[in-house]
Amino acid sequence: MADSDMPALAAVGLTKRFGGVMALQDVDLALQRGEVHALIGANGAGKSTLVKLLAGIVYPDAGEIRIAGRPAAIANPRSARNAGIATVHQELSLFPSLSVAENILIGQELRRGGFWVDARAGRRRAAVLLAGLGAEDIDPDAKLGELPLAQAQIVEIAKALSGDPGVLILDEPTSALSITEVERLLALVGRLRAKGTAIVFISHRLGEIERIADRVTILRSGKKVGEFAPNTFSRTRALALMLGESWQAGRVARPPATPAAVAAAAPVLRVQGLSLHRHFVDVDFDLRPGEVVGLAGLEGQGQKDVLFALFGLFRRGVEGRIEIAGRRIHPRRPRQSIDAGMAFIPDDRRSLGGFLGLSVSENIAITVLDQLRRGFLLSPAAETTLVTGLIQRLGIVCPNPAALLGSLSGGNQQKVVAAKWLARPMPVYVFCDPTRGVDAGARAGLFQVIRELVTAGSGVLFYSTDISEFPALCDRVLVFREGRISGTLAGQAVSEQNILDLSFREAQHAAA
Amino acid sequence: MRPPESRRPTGQHGKGWQRLGEYAGPLSCAVGLVIVIGCYALRQPLILSPFGLTSLANVSVALALAAVGQSIVLLAAGLDLSIGGQITLINCVAATTMGNSGFSIAAVVVVSLLIGLGTGFVNGVVIAYGRVEPLIATFCTAFIFTGMALIILPRPGGSIPDGFAFALTESWGPLPFSLILLAGAVLVVWVPVFGSPLGRYIVAVGDDAESARVSGLPVRRIELASYMLAGLFAAVAALFLAAETTSGDPSIGEIYTLNSLAAAVLGGVSLSGGRGTVIGPILGSFVLAIIMNALGVFDVSAFWQDFIEGLILMVVLGLGGLRLLAAGNWLTLFHQ
Numbered sequence: 001m002a003d004s005d006m007p008a009l010a011a012v013g014l015t016k017r018f019g020g021v022m023a024l025q026d027v028d029l030a031l032q033r034g035e036v037h038a039l040i041g042a043n044g045a046g047k048s049t050l051v052k053l054l055a056g057i058v059y060p061d062a063g064e065i066r067i068a069g070r071p072a073a074i075a076n077p078r079s080a081r082n083a084g085i086a087t088v089h090q091e092l093s094l095f096p097s098l099s100v101a102e103n104i105l106i107g108q109e110l111r112r113g114g115f116w117v118d119a120r121a122g123r124r125r126a127a128v129l130l131a132g133l134g135a136e137d138i139d140p141d142a143k144l145g146e147l148p149l150a151q152a153q154i155v156e157i158a159k160a161l162s163g164d165p166g167v168l169i170l171d172e173p174t175s176a177l178s179i180t181e182v183e184r185l186l187a188l189v190g191r192l193r194a195k196g197t198a199i200v201f202i203s204h205r206l207g208e209i210e211r212i213a214d215r216v217t218i219l220r221s222g223k224k225v226g227e228f229a230p231n232t233f234s235r236t237r238a239l240a241l242m243l244g245e246s247w248q249a250g251r252v253a254r255p256p257a258t259p260a261a262v263a264a265a266a267p268v269l270r271v272q273g274l275s276l277h278r279h280f281v282d283v284d285f286d287l288r289p290g291e292v293v294g295l296a297g298l299e300g301q302g303q304k305d306v307l308f309a310l311f312g313l314f315r316r317g318v319e320g321r322i323e324i325a326g327r328r329i330h331p332r333r334p335r336q337s338i339d340a341g342m343a344f345i346p347d348d349r350r351s352l353g354g355f356l357g358l359s360v361s362e363n364i365a366i367t368v369l370d371q372l373r374r375g376f377l378l379s380p381a382a383e384t385t386l387v388t389g390l391i392q393r394l395g396i397v398c399p400n401p402a403a404l405l406g407s408l409s410g411g412n413q414q415k416v417v418a419a420k421w422l423a424r425p426m427p428v429y430v431f432c433d434p435t436r437g438v439d440a441g442a443r444a445g446l447f448q449v450i451r452e453l454v455t456a457g458s459g460v461l462f463y464s465t466d467i468s469e470f471p472a473l474c475d476r477v478l479v480f481r482e483g484r485i486s487g488t489l490a491g492q493a494v495s496e497q498n499i500l501d502l503s504f505r506e507a508q509h510a511a512a
Numbered sequence: 513m514r515p516p517e518s519r520r521p522t523g524q525h526g527k528g529w530q531r532l533g534e535y536a537g538p539l540s541c542a543v544g545l546v547i548v549i550g551c552y553a554l555r556q557p558l559i560l561s562p563f564g565l566t567s568l569a570n571v572s573v574a575l576a577l578a579a580v581g582q583s584i585v586l587l588a589a590g591l592d593l594s595i596g597g598q599i600t601l602i603n604c605v606a607a608t609t610m611g612n613s614g615f616s617i618a619a620v621v622v623v624s625l626l627i628g629l630g631t632g633f634v635n636g637v638v639i640a641y642g643r644v645e646p647l648i649a650t651f652c653t654a655f656i657f658t659g660m661a662l663i664i665l666p667r668p669g670g671s672i673p674d675g676f677a678f679a680l681t682e683s684w685g686p687l688p689f690s691l692i693l694l695a696g697a698v699l700v701v702w703v704p705v706f707g708s709p710l711g712r713y714i715v716a717v718g719d720d721a722e723s724a725r726v727s728g729l730p731v732r733r734i735e736l737a738s739y740m741l742a743g744l745f746a747a748v749a750a751l752f753l754a755a756e757t758t759s760g761d762p763s764i765g766e767i768y769t770l771n772s773l774a775a776a777v778l779g780g781v782s783l784s785g786g787r788g789t790v791i792g793p794i795l796g797s798f799v800l801a802i803i804m805n806a807l808g809v810f811d812v813s814a815f816w817q818d819f820i821e822g823l824i825l826m827v828v829l830g831l832g833g834l835r836l837l838a839a840g841n842w843l844t845l846f847h848q
Contacts, residue, residue, distance in 0.1 A: 078729075106729070334842070
């Protein structure tokens with residue numbers, strides 16, 4: 001074959017912007033036949049965007065994808081599939097109401113008489129594909145929705161393989177699997193490689209990367225910052241590249257050291273043995289007045305779900321002990337947590353905390369309407385006093401308190417949502433990724449508000465998808481991995497490097 | 513969601529029970545149907561005669577056809593509030609144009625079916641390509657279709673040849689022709705659709721539209737197809753109603769919109785898409801239609817009839833919402 005040294009797939013200068021965020025900038029990638037190419041990077045590095053571009057889910061703003069040297073128009077998932085690119089998605093692309101066999105063959109049903117779906121042949125084909133994955137125990141007739149996640153993950157892989165793809169993209173395929181299942185998957189990847197398939201492998205487990213990857217590309221903030229040729233991978237250099245300058249500079253913007261008084265104070269929030277099936281296990285920590293505790297880790301390791309559980313967003317299944325200001329609560333709806341003294345500032349202002357169609361003033365006063373009453377009616381004067389005070393204190397930029405929340409910038413919207421909880425002091429504040437989509441100036445302002453809150457004696461729980469925010473804000477950081485706290489950092493030890501280290505640390509696999 | 517490992521055994525309940533659970537809707541409807549007919553027969557034993565059974569079938573079949581059409585849309589996680597409007601429009605067209613010759617009857621039947629596909633096409637294009645919410649889109653098109661019917665036939669009238677009426681509403685011994693029509697429509701439309709990949713895609717889109725897109729399915733064309741199939745069933749229902757009343761009526765379709773929804777839900781079709789059978793909505797239609805017919809026959813005042821009908825609909829549609837409460841997380845509940 002003349003084109004045997006031509007990459008099976010080459011991406012050239014791929015660029016993608018989402019709104020004001022440059023998700024991917026001028027990234028090149030060359031996938032060779034029979035080679036496993038790993039992609040690594042911290043949250044927001046652009047791995048998922050790159051996968052989405054290759055899978056045809058989003059369309060690049062610039063750059064092109066070439067298959068066997070020829071430009072390929074990957075306009076949608078179907079054309080990607082037709083071009084021989086199959087993807088195992090992190091958010092599984094499966095259908096809970098359909099059977100395993102139906103899921104595996106969706107879009108490429110075997111037919112009988114050119115029209116009817118041949119269910120029997122489909123079951124046989126599905127069984128063969130599952131057996132190839134060493135998963136004979138999965139019944140092709142079972143409803144997908146009734147399988148545990150690990151088995152669903154294997155079905156997703158079988159589905160990707162059903163079209164016999166030339167390029168296979170595996171986006172964190174191992175995160176839901178047990179050790180034995182991971183072994184099987186890695187063996188399968190090895191077999192596919194031997195067959196000549198070009199494979200993209202994304203994983204947060206550096207051990208797997210070291211074992212299976214021929215070539216490793218490192219992304220940071222949407223850019224390709226390094227590539228390791230076969231047999232040159234080094235873990236320390238990889239971590240350094242993922243972090244960028246902050247690694248060398250050891251950038252520190254520490255908050256004032258925690259006073260001894262804080263350590264001695266009774267906790268405002270005490271969490272013991274908190275578990276939720278499939279979300280997090282055995283989470284223990286205390287939050288004392290005067291401290292900001294960060295919940296860090298790679299996205300989706302259960303840390304956000306812990307916050308949701310504390311705020312009563314899970315209606316059932318949460319086990320363990322939650323105490324706010326010494327009182328035990330079993331929050332099953334947000335009202336219960338609020339009454340106990342917890343305020344929640346969410347990342348998604350649209351659905352979870354702000355009334356975009358109401359005014360700034362109405363948004364802020366909504367939590368304290370009972371205190372603003374004079375007799376039966378609301379007192380406009382009391383509302384104005386309260387609202388203008390908070391607008392000044394938080395530096396909210398708005399034409400006037402009657403302006404609609406939806407007309408403000410993202411950062412100012414976030415401040416308004418925070419202001420509504422500052423109207424009445426609470427012992428515990430939960431900030432759940434509050435800086436998402438917020439510019440640097442507004443972020444600094446928000447951090448100042450958070451520090452003021454703890455100075456005034458509240459405790460703050462802080463979760464962010466941006467790892468650089470933890471050292472700048474937190475007194476202590478709990479690093480989550482696969483639903484457990486994999487380590488706690490305090491004081492000077494709170495650094496991006498240490499957080500990433502704990503985030504990437506190999507799982508102990510106590511369960512296996 | 514990147515949850516920690518879970519090792520929960522798969523088949524805690526036997527497989528048989530799971531299969532049974534899927535058919536809970538149709539099964540409870542079958543039991544309900546026996547009870548309803550039993551109660552009816554206690555007051556009016558003649559209902560069990562061939563003539564009585566034929567009349568029960570005839571009051572139910574139009575709703576059953578509408579409910580099957582509605583179910584196809586629901587399976588794709590859509591909603592068709594214009595089923596009644598489509599029925600009205602096609603009924604009025606058929607009643608004003610059918611004439612008496614075999615040729616004109618056949619032509620009108622074909623044209624009616626084409627109009628059904630056309631009205632469904634309009635709904636599907638507005639929803640799938642215009643990205644208008646199904647609720648709003650079909651609420652609006654319902655007015656358009658009904659309005660067109662009123663232009664064609666402002667007052668009940670028109671005429672239907674006896675032969676056509678006879679062919680759809682009489683019986684062959686104890687076997688009502690109307691049931692043969694229903695079975696035929698299911699055999700000619702539902703069975704091929706759901707035996708081919710299209711039917712599977714309809715269910716897949718209703719189950720998880722994002723997964724369907726990522727899996728490379730032509731989501732919008734599938735949605736369009738579901739509305740066109742609903743229109744086709746509405747057309748068959750409209751022709752049957754024309755035969756049953758031997759005339760056209762610009763208000764005849766009204767009740768079929770909500771009733772078809774209720775019959776589908778009663779028969780176990782999920783309002784959030786992806787789950788349902790064909791037998792469920794058919795049995796659900798028979799239960800609802802016979803209850804409502806009985807209210808009329810047993811001299812329940814018209815005011816109470818509306819009240820009871822509304823109450824039944826609310827309870828049935830509420831049952832559909834009850835399932836959502838099984839969600840473990842307030843957020844998924846709100847985002848439904």
